[in-house]
Amino acid sequence: MKLIQDTIHGLLKIEDWMIKIIDTPEFQRLRRISQIGFANLVFPGANHTRFEHSLGVMEIARRLVERMEIDEDEKMEIVASALLHDIAHLPFSHCSESVVERRLGLNHENVEVVLRKGEIKDVLRDLGFNVRKMIAHIKGLSDCNVVKGDIDADRIDYLMRDSHYTGVAHGVFDAQRLINKIVFVDKKIVIDAGGLRSAESLLISRFLMYTTVYYHHVCRIARKMFEKALEFCIEEGNLKPRELFHMDDFTTINFLKASGGYPKDVVERLLNRKLFKRALYVEIKRVGVNLNRIDPSNAEREIAERAGVDEKYVIVDIPKLANGEEFEALVLVGGEMKRLDEVSSLVRALREAEKNSLMLGVYTPKEFVDKVSRVAAEFFAVDKTYQSKLF
Amino acid sequence: MKLIQDTIHGLLKIEDWMIKIIDTPEFQRLRRISQIGFANLVFPGANHTRFEHSLGVMEIARRLVERMEIDEDEKMEIVASALLHDIAHLPFSHCSESVVERRLGLNHENVEVVLRKGEIKDVLRDLGFNVRKMIAHIKGLSDCNVVKGDIDADRIDYLMRDSHYTGVAHGVFDAQRLINKIVFVDKKIVIDAGGLRSAESLLISRFLMYTTVYYHHVCRIARKMFEKALEFCIEEGNLKPRELFHMDDFTTINFLKASGGYPKDVVERLLNRKLFKRALYVEIKRVGVNLNRIDPSNAEREIAERAGVDEKYVIVDIPKLANGEEFEALVLVGGEMKRLDEVSSLVRALREAEKNSLMLGVYTPKEFVDKVSRVAAEFFAVDKTYQSKLF
Amino acid sequence: MKLIQDTIHGLLKIEDWMIKIIDTPEFQRLRRISQIGFANLVFPGANHTRFEHSLGVMEIARRLVERMEIDEDEKMEIVASALLHDIAHLPFSHCSESVVERRLGLNHENVEVVLRKGEIKDVLRDLGFNVRKMIAHIKGLSDCNVVKGDIDADRIDYLMRDSHYTGVAHGVFDAQRLINKIVFVDKKIVIDAGGLRSAESLLISRFLMYTTVYYHHVCRIARKMFEKALEFCIEEGNLKPRELFHMDDFTTINFLKASGGYPKDVVERLLNRKLFKRALYVEIKRVGVNLNRIDPSNAEREIAERAGVDEKYVIVDIPKLANGEEFEALVLVGGEMKRLDEVSSLVRALREAEKNSLMLGVYTPKEFVDKVSRVAAEFFAVDKTYQSKLF
Amino acid sequence: MKLIQDTIHGLLKIEDWMIKIIDTPEFQRLRRISQIGFANLVFPGANHTRFEHSLGVMEIARRLVERMEIDEDEKMEIVASALLHDIAHLPFSHCSESVVERRLGLNHENVEVVLRKGEIKDVLRDLGFNVRKMIAHIKGLSDCNVVKGDIDADRIDYLMRDSHYTGVAHGVFDAQRLINKIVFVDKKIVIDAGGLRSAESLLISRFLMYTTVYYHHVCRIARKMFEKALEFCIEEGNLKPRELFHMDDFTTINFLKASGGYPKDVVERLLNRKLFKRALYVEIKRVGVNLNRIDPSNAEREIAERAGVDEKYVIVDIPKLANGEEFEALVLVGGEMKRLDEVSSLVRALREAEKNSLMLGVYTPKEFVDKVSRVAAEFFAVDKTYQSKLF
Secondary structure, X not given: OEEEEEOOOEEEEEOHHHHHHHOOHHHHHHHHOEOOHHHHHOOOOOOOEHHHHHHHHHHHHHHHHOOOOOOHHHHHHHHHXXXXXXXXXXXXXXXXXXXXXXXXXXXXXXXXXXXXXXXXXXXXXXXXXXXXXXXXXXXXXXXXXXXXXXXXXXXXXXXXXXHHHHOOHHXXXXXXXXXXXXXXXXXXXXXXXXXXXXXXXXXXXXXXXXXXXXXXXXXXXXXXXXXXXXXXXXXXXXXXXXXXXXOOHHHHHHHHHHHOHHHHHHHHHHHOOOOOEEEEEEEHHHOOOOHHHOOHXXXXXXXXXXXXXXXXXXXXXXXXXXXXXXHHOEEEEOOEEEEHHHHOHHHHHHXXXXXXXXXXXXXXXXXXXXXXXXXXXXXXXXXXXXXOOOO | OEEEEEOOOEEEEEXXXXXXXXXXXXXXHHHHOEOOHHHHHOOOOOOOEHHHHHXXXXXXXXXXXXXXXXXXXXXXXXXXXXXXXXXXXXXXXXHXXXXXXXXXXXXXXXXXXXXXXHHHHHHHHHOOOOHHHHHHHHHOOOOOOOOOOOOOHHHHHHHHHHHHHHOOHHHOOOHHHHHXXXXXXXXXXXXXXXXXXXXXXXXXXXXXXXHHHHOOHHHHHHHHHHHHHHHHHHHOOOOOHHHHHHOOHHHHHHHHHHHOHHHHHHHHHHHOOOOOEEEEEEEHHHOOOOHHHOOHHHHHHHHHHHHOOOHHHOEEEOOOOOOOHHHHOEEEEOOEEEEHHHHOHHHHHHHHHHHHOOEEEEEEOHHHHHHHHHHHHHHOOOOHHHOOOOX | OEEEEEOOOEEEEEOHHHHHHHOOHHXXXXXXXXXXXXXXXXXXXXXXXXXXXXXXHHHHHHHHHOOOOOOHXXXXXXXXXXXXXXXXXXXXXXXXXXXXXHHHOXXXXXXXHHHOOHHHHHHHHHOOOOHHHHHHHHHOOOOOOOOOOOOOHHHHHHHHHHHHHHOOHHHOOOXXXXXXXXXXXXXXXXXXXXXXXXXXXXXXHHHHHHHHHHOOHHHHHHXXXXXXXXXXXXXXXXXXHHHHHHOXXXXXXXXXXXXXXXXXXXXXXXXXXXXXXXXXXXXHHHOOOOHHHOOHHHHHHHHHHHHOOOHHHOEEEOOOOOOOHHHHOEEEEXXXXXXXXXXXXXXXXXXXXXXXXXXXXXXXXXXXXXXXXXXXXXXXXXXXXXXXXXX | OEEEEEOOOEXXXXXXXXXXXXXXXXXXXXXXXXXXXXXXXXXXXXXXXXXXXXXXXXXXXXXXXXXXXXXXXXHHHHHHHHHHOOXXXXXXXXXXXXXXXXXXXXXXXXXXXXXXXXXXXHHHHHOOOOHHHHHHHHHOOOOOOOOOOOOOHXXXXXXXXXXXXXXXXXXXXXXXXHHHOEEEEOOEEEXXXXXXXXXXXXXXXXXXXXXXXXXXXXXXXXXXXXXXXXXXXXXXXXXXXXXXXXXXHHHHHHHHHHHOHHHHHHHXXXXXXXXXXXXXXXXXXXXXXXHHHOOHHHHHHHHHHHHOOOHHHOEEEOOOOOOOHHHXXXXXXXXXXXXXXXXXXXXXXXXXXXXXXXXXXXXXXXXXXXXXXXXXXXXOOXXXXXXXXXX
């Protein structure tokens, strides 16, 4: 057994079988994938990685399975799934995900892409794991929702961790009480009534972290710039989307730099923090057109053309509402199981607040902001006086 | 100048004039008034006092006035008001307040009761303070709402402090950002748009702390027991309500013990944690009668009689909704001042959530719970199956 | 089972048998005994009590016994001993201890004074505990040093806790690693080599907390004033030393106040923070006489007489070196057990540093400081230029 | 003005002139230089960078100069020097420093290498800074020791920061009190007597962080492997040492990978955590030869040859004692200035403890450990039974 010092959960006890998984190149690659993409452009301390997050999720899972009444092998399988749940994360985490999703219909939950070959495949086989079942846990398709569910080990860890590294207090919630108030009905997490406030508190943290950190306009701009550079390389035939599953932050930056031209320009802007600026940034309810009918690429082309700007330098960013599965977590009240949003008016309000916080953005280099701003406002039928200075 | 180590705000710089105020017996008395009454019966770390809270509020006020454009004398007056805002707090803080309020129409904001005599009067006069103006700041009747307003120095400190000492994470919010995003319009606090999330976060903390700590049923039971013992002494003619302004936790406990009989029994129950239990505890929306028309004392008498229990051993606890002035804090959005609850759907939801969290309680010693429970359910026309196990 | 929120160790799981002990009046009394006496006169947050410390020591003991290879009954006995190790603590903790020690040869480890009667006796009997063995654990006379030893559960808790409540960072050390690096040889705690730095770190914390907090001159002055008032009451025949085992901070303050005269004057000085001041405060190596041959009472009498001051208003405070048993903790290096001070030059240096930090003090009310100062310097043959301004 | 959220010091107020410096490519490069090299191989949270550390040192400097009695321009110059003090740091910080030091006699304090050209040169000129004076502050050659001295802004920040990100409590010390107890004699930092414990505490933190984190054997092994790969590239003529001043972690890793052969093998070992292991690891006092006379490269060659191993796969790591300038910080005791190590026996002990903690290491891939171990023990005349298992 080995001890690893985690900044969030303290000393982690790492058993031999875990070491074997951790020591594979596939897992070590997570050391080079930043947890929240380019958030360190805003929060300079946010340099944490999927590696430490994965250890943290494993730790939370370990504490949860302890109180499940299942046999040791099944517990180990769940814990290992927690450890490996992000093994297929892409460079800069979510920042390159949509590129792959759009082309291949795959995302970071498609861990089979990684687990079915290489050293990790051999190690899992030697340890006797049933990889098929692990994949089900990770995708939320098994009968147990510890790894992926409405309130799960993943969410508990990332809120605490992202809060520690950004310095934003919002991520602080009462994790220990929440974990203690989780009971298991079959293999499903249910919150005991005494944990209601802690569960609400987690959802609120999540909402505040989304609007303050994850959806900070600088994070969104950097992410969109990065996506667009990747898209360019793919369209030029220089990058196969599937390769991204085996790249990391280091190799991707290097690849883009070496590509020259547009990708090189974008990556240098990211590295030197010469980012695109907001030409338009408004609450979606201010938008006069139906956003569901707008294809962002087309919109970019049209706005660029009208503004007389190279289309590669106009980005249209239409936000999507998170699916909000957390709202459906189950709470045990007076012997009955109810949905969290049934029991808590606060949670119901969060849905509303989330919708209201969505912003449409159009980004372009500083020198084009005026031109693009005017055209974009027209295109989206926005009264420009609504241009938000909110965040 | 002197340094005092505060657990929440770090080293506080205490100027000479502050020391003069702090060193009066009137201010030192605050060392012996616990900040959140009997909460230490549930949260063993909650032994903090009005003394340290007062220093903390002064510190927050000091940081706030720094950016007001008023002259130094006025700043000093506001800071001194912050320091003294709780000088008239009563034994076990809010736990003895309603007794005084009912009889004399005075509460802890009537600082004139304390400031107009004794050493403190002399010190304030020697320092050249205008006590009348200070009282206005403390009561929220001046043109400046730093000490008492919707979002004020008091609230900022108590949430952080109560969180530290109870160990309940809910009180954690982004105080530093909030303070930095406060601007002054005349002498009124206004939240800049960039501080909206921090302000929401404060209100949420407050809500969660209320339901988890301040309104924890054990805290409420202990408080009500204590109140009833004080009422008894007053009715027997052994205690004048006004005396409570000069008593502290130590002297009050001792007085009740020395009174013998019922007060002694109650205080021993408090000291030995042999508290009354919940005979009824239901959400007020489950109650079948109009609570506005019920006088708690009458209700206690009637329930006791029907249950065949001494009326001194039945407590009816009808909660009141806090006035929610925080919801009315002003936010500066796009050059316009708006009310916080106009701008934030989350804040609007909190009002609703607060109402839903109100519980009616009837408490009695363990051995009478069954009898009283049945009668009380009848009295309040409550379907007993709704008896809440929620918190 | 019940959960208690501890500010230091998080949620504590309290089993039924623990609740039975905690709910006795003897244990509840610890709620009213402040952990570090009058330290709150300097550190306003230091209002924590022996009650929460006792829960904390129990928690550390629980974590330690988990890895001992002994049967469950013995584990429970050790954990219960940890819970009860301070049950005989006296009002304001160490502040009244020497009074009892001098007269009766008893101190707070003589838990038999409390455990052998009252409700606690019955509860322990009903739970089937062997009280004799528990007493041995608490006094450090058993074959197991978890509760009392060189590095034990008590020390680990109090450093962390006193640090949290004073706000002094010095108490922070790597407790989790230390606990993880403890191995058991028979039933004795031994530090594995990998925990050497953590053990050093604990000793350093202890040293810094002693010099900064526990031996802060204001704490020492208040303690000595309190002791002298108690001594006075005993000599006048108004207080039997043994009674102190059943008194608490509240009742003692009240008793002194009610005594009138000198005790009343002292207690009012303590309550209103009108403390004695330092007439002399020098490193003991500056002292020109042999302190071992000086009886403090005699010295007080003589200095008072020469200075023309009432002897009750002169206090001579000759510090004693702590016994430093921690230095003798065992460390496992390369298969061999060695003493901590053998292995660590840093630890050896602490002994020296401790000796050098000892200060002789003579205290008296402000108005007598000049007179007493001169006489005291003569009496102790101190060159007054050495009068320390160090702390 | 802009606000940046720092995890250690809270919200930093960034003035316009600071933004201009921060926004240069030279400063942005610090985002890609990890603060403590390969320490994240042991402490997975240690991904922080020279970028955020530089902001932190600026903040500490800002707080310090506030109380100096010098004009605003000079204050600004010192604060700017603090911001730029690490601008010439090399890839993976100290991990590539010795390579440059050995060849060019330059280290990260030779900021002139960076400041004298590029965008940063222009920005500093436009802002009117005297670069010559700034360099003097950074090298500790000016009349002010805020940026570099015995106890300086740099040390205060890195201990706090490294502690936060490694999760090792040892770095916690009482920074706020220390800063408050600093007085200025001319432009030199002097610790007021009341800050003695805080200063001791900083030195102890530094010692514990050195032995626990910075000199953790895995950190040393990774660093030495990296150095050896760089040396190889230089000797092969593929890398000019001076280029390293403009490279970062990303580009260096990429360069080594692209170099193929030995450097590629080393970098893959680092990325996949297949590190060399300790063939010998002993306290230097156990070594039977005079280490001052040993050239590490020669030793590597000879040991490799005798063991029949490729010399590129044997590393000899002879530690150097830090110069310990902190021990010479000045303390103001009774009106006199004394050296810290004169006043504090604890500090004197640290010197000794530091010497005793030095370890000689010989590292090689796992498969050669046995062979190399035997030969190395002979070469250094070490009794192998002393092989340390200490850390």
